[in-house]
Amino acid sequence: MRAITLQELGAAPALAGDLPQPGPRPGEVLVRVRASSVNGFDKMAAAGMLKGRMEYRFPVVLGKDFAGTVEAVGDGPTRLGIGDTVFGVVMKPYLRDGAWAEILAVGDQYGITWVPEGLDLPIAGALGLAGTAAVDAVDAVAPRPDETVLIAGATGGVGALAIQYAAAAGARVIATARPGAATDFVRQLGAAEAVDYTADLSGQVRALAPDGVPAVVHLAGDGAQLAGLLTPDGRLASTIGFGPDQHPAATSIMASPEPATLDRLASDVVAGRLRVPITRRYDLAEVPQALADFSGALGKLGITVP
Numbered sequence: 001m002r003a004i005t006l007q008e009l010g011a012a013p014a015l016a017g018d019l020p021q022p023g024p025r026p027g028e029v030l031v032r033v034r035a036s037s038v039n040g041f042d043k044m045a046a047a048g049m050l051k052g053r054m055e056y057r058f059p060v061v062l063g064k065d066f067a068g069t070v071e072a073v074g075d076g077p078t079r080l081g082i083g084d085t086v087f088g089v090v091m092k093p094y095l096r097d098g099a100w101a102e103i104l105a106v107g108d109q110y111g112i113t114w115v116p117e118g119l120d121l122p123i124a125g126a127l128g129l130a131g132t133a134a135v136d137a138v139d140a141v142a143p144r145p146d147e148t149v150l151i152a153g154a155t156g157g158v159g160a161l162a163i164q165y166a167a168a169a170g171a172r173v174i175a176t177a178r179p180g181a182a183t184d185f186v187r188q189l190g191a192a193e194a195v196d197y198t199a200d201l202s203g204q205v206r207a208l209a210p211d212g213v214p215a216v217v218h219l220a221g222d223g224a225q226l227a228g229l230l231t232p233d234g235r236l237a238s239t240i241g242f243g244p245d246q247h248p249a250a251t252s253i254m255a256s257p258e259p260a261t262l263d264r265l266a267s268d269v270v271a272g273r274l275r276v277p278i279t280r281r282y283d284l285a286e287v288p289q290a291l292a293d294f295s296g297a298l299g300k301l302g303i304t305v306p
C-alpha cells in the first residue's frame with residue numbers, strides 16, 4: 001500500500017509505494033482511509049521530536065487523524081462492523097501505524113466512532129485531534145456567559161474550533177491573530193476581539209480587560225505571560241504543557257478522543273454549530289508539502305487519500 005513514512009530519525013517523510021498492508025489484531029479494525037489532516041503532533045513526530053517520549057518502530061507511517069470505511073475486523077467481538085464509516089485519532093502508544101496510508105489498523109473502542117449522516121469525510125478527517133483538544137481545553141476553563149476568554153494560538157486548527165466552543169458558551173472571546181487575513185479569520189469564527197501577538201500582547205489585552213481575563217486557552221505563546229493576565233480566580237488550560245507546576249491556575253490538557261467526545265464534535269458539525277475551516281487540501285503524495293506549509297497556515301490543512 002501507499003503511505004507517508006519516516007524511515008529513520010533525521011530522514012525526511014516521504015511517500016512509500018510498497019508497504020505491506022497491516023492485518024487487524026483482535027480488537028482492531030482495518031480502515032480504508034479517505035481523509036486526514038495535519039496536526040502539530042505530526043510535525044513533531046516527523047521531525048523526530050518525540051524520541052524518548054514514544055517508541056519509533058520504523059518504518060513509521062505518520063498521521064493521527066483519519067476518516068474512512070471499515071474493511072475488515074479482527075478476531076473476537078468488535079464494536080464496529082465491516083462497511084461502517086468511521087473517523088477518529090490514532091492513539092497507539094508507539095509510532096508505526098499512522099493514518100497517512102491507504103489502510104490503517106486501529107483499536108475499535110477508543111479514538112474512533114461512526115461518521116453520522118451529514119458529516120462529510122474530508123471534514124471528519126480534520127476533526128478528531130484538533131476537535132478533541134478544543135473541547136477538552138474549553139471544558140477545562142468552563143467559560144460562563146459574558147465571561148471573557150483569551151485564546152492564544154486562535155488561528156490554528158485547535159484555536160479555530162476553540163473560538164467557536166467558547167463563543168457558543170456565551171463568552172466574549174479575545175483571539176490572538178496577526179492583522180489582516182488572520183484577524184478576519186478569527187472574527188468570522190466568533191471572536192469579539194483580536195489582539196496581535198507580534199506586538200504588545202499584554203497591553204492590548206489589558207486595554208480590553210483592565211481587571212484581567214477569567215479564562216485563558218493556551219495553544220501557543222508564553223504561558224507565564226498569559227497566566228499573568230488572569231483575574232485572581234482565573235483558569236488557564238494549556239495544550240502545550242503549561243501546567244500546575246508552572247502556575248497554580250494552569251491545567252495541562254492531553255486531548256482524549258473518547259467516542260463520546262468525537263460524537264459530540266460530529267453532531268455539532270452536522271447541526272451547523274461547528275465549522276471546521278479547512279483552508280487548503282493536499283493529496284497523500286503531497287503530505288511533505290503540507291507539513292512544510294503547516295506553520296503559518298490558518299485553520300486546518302486537509303489530506304485526501306485517493
Ligand SMILES: NC(=O)c1ccc[n+]([C@@H]2O[C@H](COP(=O)([O-])OP(=O)(O)OC[C@H]3O[C@@H](n4cnc5c(N)ncnc54)[C@H](OP(=O)(O)O)[C@@H]3O)[C@@H](O)[C@H]2O)c1
Pocket residue numbers: 039040041129130133152153154155156157158159176178197219220221222238239240253254255256294295296297298299
Ligand atoms: N496536548 C494535546 O493533546 C494536544 C492536542 C492537539 C494539539 N496540541 C498542541 O496544541 C498546539 C495548537 O495546535 P494546532 O494544531 O492548532 O497548531 P497550529 O495550527 O500550529 O496553531 C498554532 C497557531 O498559533 C499561532 N501562534 C504562533 N505563535 C504564537 C504566539 N506566540 N501567540 C499566539 N499565537 C501564536 C500560529 O500562527 P502563525 O501562523 O502566526 O505562526 C498558529 O496559527 C500545538 O502546539 C499542538 O501540538 C496538543
